[in-house]
Amino acid sequence: MDNAISVVGLTKSFGQAKALDGLDLTVARGEVHGFLGPNGAGKTTTIRILLGLLRADGGTATLLGGDPWRDAVALHRRLAYVPGDVTLWPNLSGGEVIDLLGRLRGGLNAAKRKDLLERFDLDPKKKGRAYSKGNRQKVGLIAALASDVELLLLDEPTSGLDPLMEEVFRQVVAEETRNGRTVLLSSHILSEVEALCDRVSIIRQGRTVETGTLAELRHLTRTHITAELATPPNGLAHLPGVHDLKTDGATVRFQVDQAELDAVLRQLTTHGVRGLVSQPPTLEELFLRHYETEPVR
Amino acid sequence: MTSLTGTGTLVRLILRRDRVLMPIWMLCMALLPLGLASGTASLYPTDAGRQGYIDSLAASPMLLLFYGQKPAEPSLGALIFWRSATGIVIMGLIGLLVVIRHTRVEEEAGRRELLGSAVVGRHAPLAAAVLTVSGASLVVGVLVALGMISQQTPASGAFAMGFAWAFAGILYAGIGALAAQLTTGAGTARGIAGAVLGLDFLLRGVGDVSGGGLTWLAWATPLSWVYKVHAYTDDRWWLFAVCAAVAVVLAYAALRLSARRDLGAGLLPPRLGPATAPASLSSPFGLAWRLHRGSLIGWTIGLGVVGGVLFGGVAKTASSLLEGNGQLTEIMERIGGKSVASDIFVGGSLGIGAIAVAAYGISAALRMRTEEAALRSEPVLSAGVGRLRWAAGHLTFALLGPTLVMAATGLFAGLVYGSSTGEIGRQVPRVIGAALVQMPAVWLLTGLTVAAYGLLPRLSPAVGWVALSLCVLLGQVGAALQLDQLVLDVSPFTHIPHLPGPAAVPATPLLVLTAIAAALTAAGLAALRRRDIPVT
Numbered sequence: 001m002d003n004a005i006s007v008v009g010l011t012k013s014f015g016q017a018k019a020l021d022g023l024d025l026t027v028a029r030g031e032v033h034g035f036l037g038p039n040g041a042g043k044t045t046t047i048r049i050l051l052g053l054l055r056a057d058g059g060t061a062t063l064l065g066g067d068p069w070r071d072a073v074a075l076h077r078r079l080a081y082v083p084g085d086v087t088l089w090p091n092l093s094g095g096e097v098i099d100l101l102g103r104l105r106g107g108l109n110a111a112k113r114k115d116l117l118e119r120f121d122l123d124p125k126k127k128g129r130a131y132s133k134g135n136r137q138k139v140g141l142i143a144a145l146a147s148d149v150e151l152l153l154l155d156e157p158t159s160g161l162d163p164l165m166e167e168v169f170r171q172v173v174a175e176e177t178r179n180g181r182t183v184l185l186s187s188h189i190l191s192e193v194e195a196l197c198d199r200v201s202i203i204r205q206g207r208t209v210e211t212g213t214l215a216e217l218r219h220l221t222r223t224h225i226t227a228e229l230a231t232p233p234n235g236l237a238h239l240p241g242v243h244d245l246k247t248d249g250a251t252v253r254f255q256v257d258q259a260e261l262d263a264v265l266r267q268l269t270t271h272g273v274r275g276l277v278s279q280p281p282t283l284e285e286l287f288l289r290h291y292e293t294e295p296v297r
Numbered sequence: 298m299t300s301l302t303g304t305g306t307l308v309r310l311i312l313r314r315d316r317v318l319m320p321i322w323m324l325c326m327a328l329l330p331l332g333l334a335s336g337t338a339s340l341y342p343t344d345a346g347r348q349g350y351i352d353s354l355a356a357s358p359m360l361l362l363f364y365g366q367k368p369a370e371p372s373l374g375a376l377i378f379w380r381s382a383t384g385i386v387i388m389g390l391i392g393l394l395v396v397i398r399h400t401r402v403e404e405e406a407g408r409r410e411l412l413g414s415a416v417v418g419r420h421a422p423l424a425a426a427v428l429t430v431s432g433a434s435l436v437v438g439v440l441v442a443l444g445m446i447s448q449q450t451p452a453s454g455a456f457a458m459g460f461a462w463a464f465a466g467i468l469y470a471g472i473g474a475l476a477a478q479l480t481t482g483a484g485t486a487r488g489i490a491g492a493v494l495g496l497d498f499l500l501r502g503v504g505d506v507s508g509g510g511l512t513w514l515a516w517a518t519p520l521s522w523v524y525k526v527h528a529y530t531d532d533r534w535w536l537f538a539v540c541a542a543v544a545v546v547l548a549y550a551a552l553r554l555s556a557r558r559d560l561g562a563g564l565l566p567p568r569l570g571p572a573t574a575p576a577s578l579s580s581p582f583g584l585a586w587r588l589h590r591g592s593l594i595g596w597t598i599g600l601g602v603v604g605g606v607l608f609g610g611v612a613k614t615a616s617s618l619l620e621g622n623g624q625l626t627e628i629m630e631r632i633g634g635k636s637v638a639s640d641i642f643v644g645g646s647l648g649i650g651a652i653a654v655a656a657y658g659i660s661a662a663l664r665m666r667t668e669e670a671a672l673r674s675e676p677v678l679s680a681g682v683g684r685l686r687w688a689a690g691h692l693t694f695a696l697l698g699p700t701l702v703m704a705a706t707g708l709f710a711g712l713v714y715g716s717s718t719g720e721i722g723r724q725v726p727r728v729i730g731a732a733l734v735q736m737p738a739v740w741l742l743t744g745l746t747v748a749a750y751g752l753l754p755r756l757s758p759a760v761g762w763v764a765l766s767l768c769v770l771l772g773q774v775g776a777a778l779q780l781d782q783l784v785l786d787v788s789p790f791t792h793i794p795h796l797p798g799p800a801a802v803p804a805t806p807l808l809v810l811t812a813i814a815a816a817l818t819a820a821g822l823a824a825l826r827r828r829d830i831p832v833t
Contacts, residue, residue: 051679054829076681087672090482092587093570096578103579104680125569129405129482140676153679 003062004029004151004182005050010059011206012045019045021206022059027184027199032177034193034200035186038291042206043186044084047155050184051081064151077106080149084156084186086140088128094139095124101143113146119168133160145172152176152183158192170195190284202290209290221281221289222255225264230272239264300556303417307425311399322391323433326462327440330381334448337380338373347371351379360611362502365515365524374450374529378458385465385523386498388437392430392466393473393490399426401477401486404560413560420552423474427548430470438463454529461526464540468519469494471547478554480563494520519543581682585690588668589661593694596657596702600650605709608646609728612639612710613717640797643714644731650706651735651790652769654699658743659761661695666750666757669831684826688747692818695743700736707732731796737810738789742768744817751824754832789813 005027012020020042027033037043048054050063052072061068066075088097102108117124120138131139137160144152152173158166166189173183173196187193193200194214201211210217222243229250236252237245241260246253256264268276312319341347348371354360355367364382368375400423403409409422442459446452469490476490477483497518504515505524515521522536558564577583665688668674677687707729715724746761753760771780771788785791792806 048675048829053675053678053831055827073681073683076679079679081676081679083672083675085672086676089584089588089673090484091570092578093572095572096570096574099574100578100584101676101680103574104581104677104682106681124572127482127567127570130567143676 002029003027004064005033005184006060006062007046007050008060010046010049010061011057012042012049012054013057019206020049020056020059023203023206024208024211025201025203026211027182029182030177030180031198032173032183032185032196034197035184035203036188036193036200036287036290037203041203043203044155045206046203047081047153047184047186050153051076078149079151079153080105080144080147081153082137082140082144082155082157084159085133086136088131088136088139090127090129092128093125094122094128094131094135097128097139098124098143098146102147105147105149108143108146109148112148113142116142116146116172119172120165134162134165137161138165141169145176150181152181154183155186156188157185158187158189166192190287202287204290217286218258218281221286222257223261223281224253224255224279225268226251226253226275226277227268227273228275229268230274233268233271236264236267239267300418300420301424302421303415304421304425304428307412307417307421308429311425311429314399315395319395319433323437323440326384326388326391326437327444329384330377330441330458330462331444331448333381334373334377334445334450337376338448341376344371347373347376351376354380361506363607365501365505368527369530372450372454372529373448374445374454374458375527377445377448377450378454378461378528382524385462386494386520388434388462388465389469389472389494389520390491392434392468392470393476393494394487395430395433396426396470396473397477397483397486397490399429400474401480402483404477405481405483410560419556423477423552423555424548427470427474427551431467431544434463434466434470437466450529453532457526457532457534458528460537461523461528464537464544465520465523467544468523468540468547471544471551472519474551475547475554478551478558478563479565481567497521581677581687581690582693584677585694588664589691589694589698592657592661593698593701596654596698597705600653600657601702601705602709604650604653605706605711606713608643608650608706609710609713609715610717612642612646612714639714639718643710643728644795644797647703647706647710647728647732647735648772648790648793650732651703651739651793652765652772654702654706654735655739655742655765655768657702658695658699658739659746659765661691661698662743662746662750663758663761664695665691666754669754670833672831672833674830678830684830685822688822688825692747695747696740696818699739699743700733703732703736703739704729727797734796734802734807735790735793737807737814738768738793740814741789741810741817744814744821747821748817748824749821751821751828754828 003026005025007023007025010020010023010025011018023042023046025033025035025046035043035046045054049056049061050068052068052070052075055069063075064078068075088094092100098113099108102113120142122135122138122142126135128136137157141157144154154173158169161169170192173185177183177196183196185193185196197214199211199213200217202209229252232250233247233252236242236254239260240263241257242264243255243257244253337347337350341350351367351371354364361367364379368379400409403412403422412422438459438461440459441462442452442455445455445458472493473486473490476486476493479489480486497520500514500518501521501524504511504513504517504521516525519540522540525531526533526536554564578587665674668691674687678684708725710732711725711728712721714728715721718724742761742764745764746757749757749760768788768790771785772790789810792810794802794806796802
């Protein structure tokens with residue numbers, strides 16, 4: 001497979017503090033890859049290493065077939081980056097910053113620039129100091145999205161955007177991927193990840209703890225079952241994979257591991273199922289599990 | 298007055314935030330007239346000597362512009378009040394800068410909003426800033442008065458002088474408070490208030506120099522009232538009543554204006570920028586030009602044109618001064634070398650100008666650090682710009698900017714000096730040369746800052762400014778303290794040949810200094826290529 005980003009065993013320390021501790025990350029060309037993890041997990045550090053701004057202590061990183069540190073300048077012409085907190089020069093207007101960053105990268109698409117300014121509803125004439133947090137973020141987004149680049153590195157790009165603009169962002173990124181662009185999207189907004197990402201990697205304390213498609217990740221968790229039965233159940237609690245069983249007369253509530261679902265349903269039907277509600281695991285649960293400092297499992 | 302609730306707490310906040318800065322400027326201002334008085338007292342112990350000194354200085358219109366009309370009597374106090382008039386302007390400048398620092402800067406940074414949501418009256422932040430600066434100015438005034446009394450000058454004159462200095466701070470604190478209401482950007486507010494001070498200074502100066510029909514100008518501005526106190530001669534105490542009344546009116550007007558606007562907004566609408574970038578803004582150099590051009594223009598006009606004209610204009614007057622005074626000649630020779638008196642003065646002035654221009658070079662180099670720490674280098678460095686190209690944009694201004702300013706200083710000093718002696722053609726190239734010969738030492742300090750920026754980014758501001766302070770210390774007081782030559786040699790300025798002068802210029806020290814500057818710059822850039830960015 002042709003990978004846009006391939007990171008193996010990356011380590012990086014700042015003095016005593018270990019930021020990355022053997023991080024792995026693979027992003028295929030053309031996919032939108034969600035990059036998730038609690039604050040301080042090492043997401044920004046990883047992206048800065050991919051940008052050749054920080055030098056990794058160990059491990060390997062390959063970006064668009066090149067070495068992010070050695071080939072930084074050449075690679076940067078083929079990618080665009082939006083930091084989580086866009087800082088602007090107080091005396092430069094938003095339009096000037098968009099043009100400057102685009103030109104530094106080797107030119108930007110004027111039609112796209114105009115279209116994005118309209119869709120994001122940004123006044124390009126305001127000076128940097130006059131923009132709100134959300135509008136600064138828009139300047140960074142437009143500068144990145146108006147360039148015709150292969151790879152977008154987005155580090156919590158929608159922080160400070162209102163829901164309307166957030167929706168515009170999703171549409172624009174979806175269009176970009178249809179045009180074959182690869183996106184690494186670091187985000188805390190689960191609905192955004194769910195709407196956009198093909199695959200996700202979850203990192204914690206500088207290490208990758210989970211990676212795969214959202215469907216695959218769901219399989220790793222439990223389904224919530226509420227069943228109304230003809231006869232009170234027995235033996236259900238002893239089945240492997242059943243957790244948190246609560247019985248209320250003939251109604252049972254429990255969680256079941258994805259792998260044991262079939263066996264448990266068989267057992268249920270022997271009691272005569274009158275009603276059944278099954279809820280897939282929510283992403284929140286999935287993420288919260290990984291975000292907690294001590295693993296739940 | 299609920300609109301002033303919390304003023305006391307905010308005064309304490311300002312004192313806490315400025316606990317280092319404020320005592321430093323207060324002490325500097327208090328010591329300035331004291332130092333001048335003790336020096337002058339030993340150089341000119343008699344009335345006759347002082348009268349001669351005053352007359353020779355007053356012969357130069359350029360100095361009248363700065364000091365105002367010469368004092369009516371040659372007492373030590375009157376001479377010092379007149380000679381230290383620059384201190385009055387500096388007090389005004391400090392007053393307006395500190396008030397803007399605690400009003401508009403806070404508002405622009407969004408910190409004022411945090412305060413505004415607490416139990417703080419609408420007018421409290423502005424009132425606290427004005428009150429604090431006024432209080433500090435009064436303390437400076439009392440210290441100035443005590444210093445002057447310690448020099449055996451009459452107490453009434455000493456206090457008139459002290460209050461004159463204090464009211465300069467208080468009046469321009471009011472002007473600063475007004476300007477802070479007008480614009481959304483602190484930089485523009487500083488510009489407006491500073492321009493008012495500059496204009497006041499110019500109008501007053503023109504009034505004092507021209508005599509004749511424009512004399513009224515010397516009475517027309519707040520700054521001129523402070524000058525016209527004429528401590529030790531006229532002791533016009535009634536002027537303080539005028540100053541106090543005007544200060545109250547200014548503060549009240551600022552409070553009224555602030556009540557009429559929203560938080561964060563200004564009375565003048567913020568200026569919009571262009572929707573698209575001009576063609577010049579397409580490269581790291583184009584960005585550097587936008588970031589550095591303001592200070593380059595400011596330094597070129599401030600030091601290059603104004604400083605140059607002043608250095609050149611005073612030179613001829615100074616020569617007559619030096620001829621009659623062995624001790625002063627010795628001091629100027631230490632800075633400017635042994636030569637014709639006027640040459641010594643021009644050389645010495647350019648030496649002082651070089652120290653100032655080194656400060657510009659260091660601050661321009663440190664712009665890289667500011668950009669990095671504010672995370673503004675990140676988007677540029679991840680947009681196809683190599684680190685060296687990025688640094689080169691800033692270094693162009695850090696190395697060539699000071700050179701341009703120094704050349705302008707030489708040009709204008711040469712023009713004015715040459716026209717006063719009637720030999721422009723000879724003096725202009727001589728004086729430009731004398732200005733540019735300083736550059737290797739300036740470059741060395743910039744190079745040291747770049748090296749620190751590459752190797753020890755967090756410490757780079759400290760390294761740059763401490764090195765410059767050390768050079769000032771060694772150059773100004775080193776010889777007076779009879780320090781060993783080896784210690785004096787630490788300062789690059791020690792090795793700069795004294796120009797303009799008759800002797801041939803030795804090339805070796807200049808080449809060695811330039812080589813060291815280049816090596817330091819290269820070391821800094823090499824380290825920058827290797828290290829993490831940003832180091833925060």
